[in-house]
Amino acid sequence: MPEKDSGKISRRFLLKALGGGAAWLGLSKLPSALAQVSGQAIKPLPGFTGPDANPYWGAAGPFVIYPQKLPLIQITDRPVQLETPRHYFLTPFTPNAAFYVRWHLEGIPNAVNLSKWRLFLEGNVEKSLALSLSDLMKQFKPVSIAAVNQCSGNSRSRFQPRVPGAQWGNGAMGNALFTGVRLKDLLNSARVRTGSVQVQFEGLEKGRGLTDSASYRFLKSLHLNDPVIHETIVAYEMNGEPLPMLNGFPVRLVVPGKFSTFWIKALTWIRVLKEPDTNFWMTKTYCVPDTPRGNTTPEDVKNGRVNMVPVGTMPIRSFIVTPDGSGKIPLEMPVTVRGIAFSGYGRVVKVEFSDDDGKAWKKTRLGVDYGRYSFRTWETTWIPKRIGKYMLAVQATDEKGNVQSDEDYWNPKGYLWNKIERQEVTVDVAQ
Numbered sequence: 001m002p003e004k005d006s007g008k009i010s011r012r013f014l015l016k017a018l019g020g021g022a023a024w025l026g027l028s029k030l031p032s033a034l035a036q037v038s039g040q041a042i043k044p045l046p047g048f049t050g051p052d053a054n055p056y057w058g059a060a061g062p063f064v065i066y067p068q069k070l071p072l073i074q075i076t077d078r079p080v081q082l083e084t085p086r087h088y089f090l091t092p093f094t095p096n097a098a099f100y101v102r103w104h105l106e107g108i109p110n111a112v113n114l115s116k117w118r119l120f121l122e123g124n125v126e127k128s129l130a131l132s133l134s135d136l137m138k139q140f141k142p143v144s145i146a147a148v149n150q151c152s153g154n155s156r157s158r159f160q161p162r163v164p165g166a167q168w169g170n171g172a173m174g175n176a177l178f179t180g181v182r183l184k185d186l187l188n189s190a191r192v193r194t195g196s197v198q199v200q201f202e203g204l205e206k207g208r209g210l211t212d213s214a215s216y217r218f219l220k221s222l223h224l225n226d227p228v229i230h231e232t233i234v235a236y237e238m239n240g241e242p243l244p245m246l247n248g249f250p251v252r253l254v255v256p257g258k259f260s261t262f263w264i265k266a267l268t269w270i271r272v273l274k275e276p277d278t279n280f281w282m283t284k285t286y287c288v289p290d291t292p293r294g295n296t297t298p299e300d301v302k303n304g305r306v307n308m309v310p311v312g313t314m315p316i317r318s319f320i321v322t323p324d325g326s327g328k329i330p331l332e333m334p335v336t337v338r339g340i341a342f343s344g345y346g347r348v349v350k351v352e353f354s355d356d357d358g359k360a361w362k363k364t365r366l367g368v369d370y371g372r373y374s375f376r377t378w379e380t381t382w383i384p385k386r387i388g389k390y391m392l393a394v395q396a397t398d399e400k401g402n403v404q405s406d407e408d409y410w411n412p413k414g415y416l417w418n419k420i421e422r423q424e425v426t427v428d429v430a431q
């Protein structure tokens with residue numbers, strides 16, 4: 001489904017996109033069942049092909065259950081950081097209950113009184129706005145867009161040398177159908193004054209962050225002349241439901257194609273600025289070297305030779321979701337290899353699969369195109385013809401010609417990871 005200009009998307013469509021009604025119902029029953037069995041944290045058992053069969057896909061952490069959520073992998077609890085387990089990426093849309101979570105301050109909202117809550121638009125405008133949720137839903141035209149929300153630090157745990165920060169595996173990402181109002185419509189209604197340069201966003205949370213300089217307010221800004229301003233929406237629905245509290249209820253910013261550091265959750269203040277925003281979150285962190293691919297070396301950083309600029313568009317990525325290496329594959333059994341791909345720069349047009357560690361590549365079948373900012377699923381049938389270990393690999397290309405590579409790559413904050421992904425599997429005689 002392309003980007004859609006209507007407010008509602010049918011329930012049937014969503015169920016289908018989420019992987020079928022039955023599977024969805026099964027999933028929503030899971031948390032209470034698991035909670036009953038385990039009481040608290042759930043530890044996965046080791047894989048059948050050995051404890052090291054699949055160490056790298058997800059983060060190493062216990063499973064935890066938060067309100068409105070299925071068991072997710074805990075990275076930290078204050079601030080809350082939860083990773084989505086691998087198998088939720090079999091479908092193009094990530095269920096809300098399985099969607100990853102990332103906050104920076106410890107005091108996050110756990111209830112919002114909608115009769116009091118307002119979205120404020122203020123600063124360098126002719127007319128400040130204070131809109132209730134129903135004003136947003138009724139006074140502005142609803143739009144829907146399928147968009148990937150990915151943390152800039154997704155896959156950070158793979159960087160060599162290691163970098164500080166949350167040691168995410170690959171699950172600090174998700175794709176959802178967001179519905180809301182265009183930021184541009186709100187700005188037009190407030191009438192931006194001449195001399196404005198940026199627009200700043202702030203959510204409801206307060207409190208300490210990891211360091212003093214990172215405390216009390218999380219603020220991000222976009223340039224008014226950035227073309228993404230025209231595509232940005234203030235979303236009040238996620239996959240046809242209200243946003244989960246942990247993902248930004250009642251509204252969040254959706255900035256298609258950009259890393260989700262800009263996607264402010266529990267969005268409550270929008271400010272039009274006359275000067276560029278120089279706050280901590282714009283200039284001291286969420287920045288990458290101003291070089292091709294944001295690549296640099298620890299030596300260049302140490303010697304002050306690196307100019308850092310805010311992280312922006314998401315580079316192209318693709319993943320093998322299954323097989324996951326947790327079990328052996330019988331010789332000559334046709335296996336459906338499945339995964340997802342996306343790029344912030346344009347539509348994914350090709351996904352290639354290799355069973356020999358990236359020496360020879362073969363095109364895969366692409367799934368439904370839900371628009372240029374969405375996950376695109378891919379699959380291919382693979383019949384292993386010899387026993388032993390195989391190194392599977394996947395590589396995507398977008399419409400702008402961006403393609404993933406194996407080239408070494410490093411930056412001091414551990415952002416923008418997009419190297420070719422691999423999965424080792426073992427094939428054995430069918431018995």
Ligand SMILES: Nc1nc2c(c(=O)[nH]1)N[C@H]1C(S)=C(S)[C@@H](COP(=O)(O)O)O[C@H]1N2
Pocket residue numbers: 099100101102103104105149150151152202203204205218246247248260261262263264265266267
């Ligand atoms: N209000 C608020 N919005 C926020 C953040 C935050 O700390 N506070 N973190 C940002 C970052 S860095 C990420 S990765 C995403 C995570 O979105 P999610 O929790 O819905 O997955 O939220 C973004 N929006």
Ligand SMILES: [Mo]
Pocket residue numbers: 102150151152153260261
């Ligand atoms: Mo992030």
